[in-house]
Amino acid sequence: MDVLGLFGWNQGGNVAHLGGALLGYFYAVKLKEGKDIGTGFERIMDTVASWFKPKSNLKTVHRSKQKTAYxxxxxxxxxxxxxxxxxxxxxxxxxxxxxxxxxxxxxxxxxxxxxx
Known part of the structure; x- marks a missing residue:
């Protein structure tokens, strides 16, 4: 329907639907190969979302992962x-x-x- 709609009134919307379908197919093929091409986008979205989260009043304590002294x-x-x-x-x-x-x-x- 979107291919036929390319010649109608809402050409931009139909192109967007076709582009989304093409990206979804490409994403599924790459995911089947073991590559997740969405990790960069996820990282960006997590960063943007963290800007709007309230800050905790708790103090963060960092510990070394490897013990050097016994x-x-x-x-x-x-x-x-x-x-x-x-x-x-x-x-x-x-x-x-x-x-x-x-x-x-x-x-x-x-x-x-x-x-x-």
């Missing part, structure tokens, strides 16, 4: 400290009940710690 130490220092504690516990076990009382994991950990 108990006042860096991650490497903390891991070294924990490894030393494990070694100390294994050595205490050896002094009380002998090397043969260690599990395979404890023997492997002690061997790896000796290589460092």
């Amino acid at each position: 108990a006042g130490k860096t991650k490497d220092e903390f891991n070294t400290f924990n490894d030393q504690k494990k070694v100390d516990l294994i050595l205490d076990k050896i002094s009380k009940s002998g090397y043969e009382s260690l599990t395979a994991e404890e023997k492997e950990f002690l061997f790896k710690a000796g290589k460092k």
Whole structure:
């Protein structure tokens, strides 16, 4: 009907309908391919809409996403400290009940710690 209406009284409206149909088809084809061509427009509209939203009275607190300190130490220092504690516990076990009382994991950990 819009194609036939191109020769009638409301030519601009019919061209707009045909353009919308063509854009809708192109959008659907690209969406099927995995590309969303509307993300830029959505971002612009979200920005414009945010201008008219009331501001919150709450204070925003930003936190770093990655922890760099554990108990006042860096991650490497903390891991070294924990490894030393494990070694100390294994050595205490050896002094009380002998090397043969260690599990395979404890023997492997002690061997790896000796290589460092």
